[in-house]
Amino acid sequence: MAETPANMGLRLAVPRGALLTETLDLLDRIGIDTAPVRENDRRLLFAEQGIITMRPSDVPTYVEAGAADLGITGKDVLMEQSERAIYELADLGYGRCTMVVASQAGVDPAADALRRLGVVRIATKYPRIATRHFHESGRQAEVVEVKGSVELAPLTGLVDAIVDLTATGTTLRENGLVVREQIAECTARLIANPVADKLKATAIDTLVSRISA
Amino acid sequence: MSDRTPNGTRDVLPDEMRELRALMTRMREVFERGGYGEVYTPALEYERAAARGEATRASSPYRLFDEHGNVLVLRSDMTVPIARMVASRFRAAPTPLRFCYFAHIFQGVRPRRGQSRELLQAGVELIGAPGPQGTVEALTLLCDALEAAGLERFKVGLGDVTLYPTLLRSLGVDARDSETILGELALGDFVGVERELARLRMPDADAELLLRVPRMRGGSELLEGLNGPLHDAGTGMRELLGMLEPRTASRVIFDFGLVHSLGYYTGAIFQVYDPAYGMPLGGGGRYDDLLAEFGRPLPAVGFGLDVERVHIALRAEERKRG
Numbered sequence: 001m002a003e004t005p006a007n008m009g010l011r012l013a014v015p016r017g018a019l020l021t022e023t024l025d026l027l028d029r030i031g032i033d034t035a036p037v038r039e040n041d042r043r044l045l046f047a048e049q050g051i052i053t054m055r056p057s058d059v060p061t062y063v064e065a066g067a068a069d070l071g072i073t074g075k076d077v078l079m080e081q082s083e084r085a086i087y088e089l090a091d092l093g094y095g096r097c098t099m100v101v102a103s104q105a106g107v108d109p110a111a112d113a114l115r116r117l118g119v120v121r122i123a124t125k126y127p128r129i130a131t132r133h134f135h136e137s138g139r140q141a142e143v144v145e146v147k148g149s150v151e152l153a154p155l156t157g158l159v160d161a162i163v164d165l166t167a168t169g170t171t172l173r174e175n176g177l178v179v180r181e182q183i184a185e186c187t188a189r190l191i192a193n194p195v196a197d198k199l200k201a202t203a204i205d206t207l208v209s210r211i212s213a
Numbered sequence: 214m215s216d217r218t219p220n221g222t223r224d225v226l227p228d229e230m231r232e233l234r235a236l237m238t239r240m241r242e243v244f245e246r247g248g249y250g251e252v253y254t255p256a257l258e259y260e261r262a263a264a265r266g267e268a269t270r271a272s273s274p275y276r277l278f279d280e281h282g283n284v285l286v287l288r289s290d291m292t293v294p295i296a297r298m299v300a301s302r303f304r305a306a307p308t309p310l311r312f313c314y315f316a317h318i319f320q321g322v323r324p325r326r327g328q329s330r331e332l333l334q335a336g337v338e339l340i341g342a343p344g345p346q347g348t349v350e351a352l353t354l355l356c357d358a359l360e361a362a363g364l365e366r367f368k369v370g371l372g373d374v375t376l377y378p379t380l381l382r383s384l385g386v387d388a389r390d391s392e393t394i395l396g397e398l399a400l401g402d403f404v405g406v407e408r409e410l411a412r413l414r415m416p417d418a419d420a421e422l423l424l425r426v427p428r429m430r431g432g433s434e435l436l437e438g439l440n441g442p443l444h445d446a447g448t449g450m451r452e453l454l455g456m457l458e459p460r461t462a463s464r465v466i467f468d469f470g471l472v473h474s475l476g477y478y479t480g481a482i483f484q485v486y487d488p489a490y491g492m493p494l495g496g497g498g499r500y501d502d503l504l505a506e507f508g509r510p511l512p513a514v515g516f517g518l519d520v521e522r523v524h525i526a527l528r529a530e531e532r533k534r535g
Contacts, residue, residue: 064491064492065491066490066491066492067491085401085492086401087401087402087403088401088402088403088404088405089403089404090403090404091404091407189404193491194401194492194493195486195487195488195490195491195492195493196491197430198368198370198430198466198468198484198486199368199466199486199488201430201431201466202431205428
């Protein structure tokens with residue numbers, strides 16, 4: 001059966017990057033033909049299939065505005081953009097990662113900074129998650145947002161520790177960093193636009209039940 | 214910096230203003246025909262008046278002092294000011310009282326959302342008319358106003374704020390856990406609802422029911438065969454549906470997961486959806502306890518529409534029609 005979101009009247013936002021392969025595998029399993037997406041690395045809009053592809057962090061933006069009815073993205077993205085008015089419908093289970101605080105091995109420079117300076121400097125791509133985590137645990141933190149490899153920041157003295165997502169911990173280890181705290185477990189999530197969720201309830205429920213089966 | 218407007222506010226120029234005016238004129242005709250006279254209340258209220266309705270809702274984010282040191286707030290909705298007005302200016306007037314308004318309200322903005330601080334709301338308050346008759350009148354007026362505005366494809370989601378809390382209580386969930394679960398539901402986080410239910414280690418059938426009910430939304434088929442703790446809610450909604458004219462009934466979808474962030478709602482609540490716009494265009498519901506806070510206990514119902522969103526949806530519908 002070559003069922004697609006399009007002929008169910010839906011448009012689905014699919015994340016490129018680390019979650020792409022498992023997302024397409026999931027769609028294949030529930031009978032949605034993803035061959036065109038797999039074959040076209042550069043195309044973004046697959047109107048025939050009702051699939052659009054984008055960076056994971058853009059998925060909530062499209063879904064909130066209703067430019068996509070449904071989307072798949074990581075819980076890390078949803079935590080960082082927690083103000084988005086979207087529905088989180090299902091935990092898809094794959095893409096499991098942990099949001100952690102990490103610093104250089106040995107005596108924890110973060111703890112030392114907190115004790116002696118009263119404030120810890122943190123580099124991260126997730127400034128809001130980092131800010132919230134330190135605030136909720138009663139510690140003052142100065143959060144530095146970086147766009148590229150976060151691991152570099154503590155090695156060069158820019159910061160005392162980092163907040164980042166890790167799957168296996170390999171990259172951290174290779175850069176001499178150790179996990180100090182776990183903030184949250186993150187997996188891929190299915191999200192929906194709240195208006196589409198009401199007006200296209202039957203199609204969305206059908207898709208969700210197939211995904212959850 | 215002085216040459217631009219504050220974040221979340223904007224200027225409206227003649228072409229847009231003409232369209233907004235025309236839209237509001239068409240809605241106002243519907244309201245006036247229904248006996249809803251237009252009122253305007255001050256943008257500024259004393260904090261202590263505004264606070265009465267705010268026991269459980271987000272308070273106005275803008276406060277200032279007057280020359281005597283009184284704290285004033287910019288109104289964050291029109292329902293509370295109209296409740297104050299009714300209790301003071303219509304102390305002994307016969308009920309029901311019917312008012313409509315077209316006014317700006319002010320709200321806090323969440324970062325990165327491009328949200329408005331100042332938004333133009335069109336709405337009505339029907340005071341002294343209990344449910345279900347009052348609710349039917351408000352729903353009918355809501356749909357007629359949206360049709361007069363020119364929208365063709367909108368739907369009104371109808372729910373009841375007491376439905377899910379009642380269900381939680383009847384299944385033995387205590388007040389604190391209920392609040393946590395309702396909080397997840399208000400955020401639209403169904404994964405969070407499932408996680409919290411799993412934490413409570415309740416019988417599978419109960420957890421399954423609590424997970425399924427907020428996902429129940431659709432036509433009147435939803436109201437069939439409701440039993441146990443859902444029996445009363447189903448009966449209430451069926452009665453309401455039976456009292457609606459077909460033109461209004463055809464616009465209604467039932468939504469058992471509808472929750473509202475405004476704390477003063479006490480029963481039926483509604484939310485307006487249009488497939489041409491990704492966010493609700495407005496909403497409303499019954500607030501049978503609010504007037505008592507101002508010393509004139511009366512059942513009441515009302516709704517408010519975001520005029521700019523109605524305008525955006527109208528344009529999108531028109532473009533789709535070509």
